Amino acid sequence: MPQRKPVVIVTRTLPRDVETRMMELFEARLNASDKPMTADEIVAAAEGANVLVPTVTDKIDAALIARLPDSIELIANFGVGVNHIDLEAANARKIVVTNTPGVLTDDTADMTACLLLAAPRRLTEGDRLVRSGKWEGWSPTFMIGHRISGKRLGIIGMGRIGQAVARRVKGFGMTVHYHNRRRLHEEIESELEATYWESLDQMLAHMDFISINCPHTKDTHHLLNEERLNLLKPHAFVVNTARGEIIDEAALARMLAENKIAGAGLDVYEREPEIEPALLELDNVVLAPHLGSATHEGRIAMGEKVIVNIRSFVDQHNPRDRVYEV
Ligand code: DGY
Numbered sequence: 511m512p513q514r515k516p517v518v519i520v521t522r523t524l525p526r527d528v529e530t531r532m533m534e535l536f537e538a539r540l541n542a543s544d545k546p547m548t549a550d551e552i553v554a555a556a557e558g559a560n561v562l563v564p565t566v567t568d569k570i571d572a573a574l575i576a577r578l579p580d581s582i583e584l585i586a587n588f589g590v591g592v593n594h595i596d597l598e599a600a601n602a603r604k605i606v607v608t609n610t611p612g613v614l615t616d617d618t619a620d621m622t623a624c625l626l627l628a629a630p631r632r633l634t635e636g637d638r639l640v641r642s643g644k645w646e647g648w649s650p651t652f653m654i655g656h657r658i659s660g661k662r663l664g665i666i667g668m669g670r671i672g673q674a675v676a677r678r679v680k681g682f683g684m685t686v687h688y689h690n691r692r693r694l695h696e697e698i699e700s701e702l703e704a705t706y707w708e709s710l711d712q713m714l715a716h717m718d719f720i721s722i723n724c725p726h727t728k729d730t731h732h733l734l735n736e737e738r739l740n741l742l743k744p745h746a747f748v749v750n751t752a753r754g755e756i757i758d759e760a761a762l763a764r765m766l767a768e769n770k771i772a773g774a775g776l777d778v779y780e781r782e783p784e785i786e787p788a789l790l791e792l793d794n795v796v797l798a799p800h801l802g803s804a805t806h807e808g809r810i811a812m813g814e815k816v817i818v819n820i821r822s823f824v825d826q827h828n829p830r831d832r833v834y835e836v
Contacts, residue, residue, distance in 0.1 A: 516824050517559040517581075521547050521568050524588065525806070528813025535817065536561070553577045561820055565589050566800075567782075572599035586819045587833075588812055589803070590614055593726040593753060597835045608819035608831045612670065613811035614803035618751055619674035621802045622721055625749045625775025626663070626679065628796045630656035630719075635793045656745070656772065659683030664717035666710065666733070667724025667752065668694055675721055676702045689713045690724075714741040719749065726753035727836065736761035739771065747773045751802045754779035763788035766795055777802050 518536040520529070523544035532538040539555060541547065546567050547555065552574060556562060561584045564570050570585060575596055585600060587609045600607050628634060632655045639645050639653075663679050665672045668690040676686045686704040693699070693706050707713035710733070714720065720742070724730050734748070734757040742748070748771065750757055759780045765771050766789070773794040779785050782800060789795055803812065819829040 516561055516820065518561040518563060518586075518820060519552070519555045519559045520563045520588075521552060522565050522588070524563075524813050525809050527810060528817070531813070531817055536820065549574045549577075556582050560584065561586055561823075563588055563816055563820075564595070566591055566594055568594060570595040570600075572596045575599040575603060575605065578603070578605070584608070584820065584823045584829075586816045586823075586829075588816050591725060591753060592833050593755070597833065601835055606823060606829065607833045608816075608823070608829045609833050610812040610815040610819075611831060613815055614808045615670045615674050617805045617808040618671050618723075618802040619678055621777055621798070622671070622675045622723070622749055622751045623678045623682075625751065625777065625796055625798065626658060626682075626719060626721065626747075629747050629749065629773045629775040629794075630658055632793075634796045656747075658719070661685070661718035662687055662716065663719040663721060664688065664707070664713045665704075666690075666720065666722050666756075668704070669723065669725075671751075672721075672723035673698065673702065675723060676704055684719070687713055687717060711738065711741055714738055715743070717746060718743070719747045722748070722750040722752045722756050724752055724756065726755045730756050732756070732758045734758065734762070736765075739765050742771050744770060745772045747771070747775070749775040751777045754782060759786040759789070762786075763792070763795075766792050769794075 515537045518538045520538060520540050522541055529540055556578050558581055560581055562582055563586050565588045582605060585595060585605055585607045590609050590611050592609050595607055597607060632653055636653055659682055661684050663684045663686055665675055665688040668688040686702055687707060688704050689707045689710045736758055739761055763786045766774060775796040777798040778800055819831050822829045
C-alpha cells in the first residue's frame with residue numbers, strides 16, 4: 511500500500527457524511543449518479559486504485575476479480591453479506607475482503623419482526639384496500655388474520671441476527687426454536703429459552719412460523735426447496751430477511767397460490783430487483799424492497815465500519831472484519 515492517500519473506488523452513492531469522511535481520508539472516487547456500475551466500468555475505475563468498496567448490488571465474481579489490476583489489495587464491502595463476492599478468487603489473488611457485521615443486526619431483526627407481524631395480520635393487504643377506496647367499514651368477520659402470540663417460531667441460522675430476532679419475538683409471546691450449523695452455548699440457549707433442532711426437516715414440520723436468518727452460501731442455496739416447503743404445516747408463515755437465493759422463489763409462489771402454506775413476508779429475492787411475477791399477484795405475501803438494514807443510523811454505521819477496515823488495512827493491521835473463506 512502506498513504512502514500517499516489510498517485510492518478508493520466506491521461503486522454506489524453512500525450517505526453524505528460517510529462520503530465526506532472518505533474524501534478527507536482517502537483519494538475516494540465516488541459514484542455521484544448511484545447507477546450500478548457494470549463489470550467493465552468497475553475494472554476501468556479500478557485502474558491505479560488500491561481499494562474497491564462494492565455493495566450487494568455488485569457481482570464481484572471470479573471473472574471480474576481476474577480482471578482487477580494488481581494495485582487492488584482490499585475489497586471493503588459495504589454490507590454484511592458477501593455472497594456476491596467470490597472469496598476463493600479474491601483469496602487466490604491475495605486480495606483481502608472485509609464486511610460490516612454487527613451494525614445492522616438490530617435493524618434487520620426489526621424488519622424480521624415487522625414481517626412476522628405484517629404477514630399474518632394482513633397489514634399490506636389492508637393498506638391496499640383502504641387506498642383503493644373500497645373499504646366498507648368494520649365487521650366481525652372482516653379481514654381476519656392470525657395471532658402470533660403463543661405460536662412457535664423456527665429460526666434458521668442463529669447468529670447475531672437470529673438471536674436478535676429471538677429476543678424480540680419472546681416479547682410477542684412466541685416460543686423460539688432454531689436450527690443452526692452449531693448448537694448455541696447452553697447459557698445463550700437458556701436465556702433465549704430456545705429449543706434446538708438438529709434436523710431442519712423435523713423443525714420445519716413442527717413450526718407455525720419460519721424465519722430465515724442464515725447467510726447465502728453454496729450449502730444454503732435453495733435450502734428451502736419445494737420438498738422442504740412441502741414439510742411446512744398449511745397454516746405456517748415464512749419470513750426471509752437474509753437472501754432470496756435461500757428459498758426456491760418459484761416453488762414458494764406456487765405453494766402460496768395453492769394455499770399449501772398460509773403466507774410469507776419477504777424482504778429479499780432470488781434475482782433482485784426482479785421478482786417472481788406470480789408473487790406480485792398474491793395477497794398472502796408481504797413484499798418489501800430489501801430494507802433490512804435501511805435506517806439512517808445503520809447506513810452511517812456501515813460506512814464507518816468500511817472506513818475503519820480500510821484504515822486498519824492501510825496501517826498494515828489485519829482488519830477486524832476480515833472475511834475468510836469457509
Ligand atoms: C447486507 O449488508 O448484507 C444487507 O443485506 C444489505 O445491506
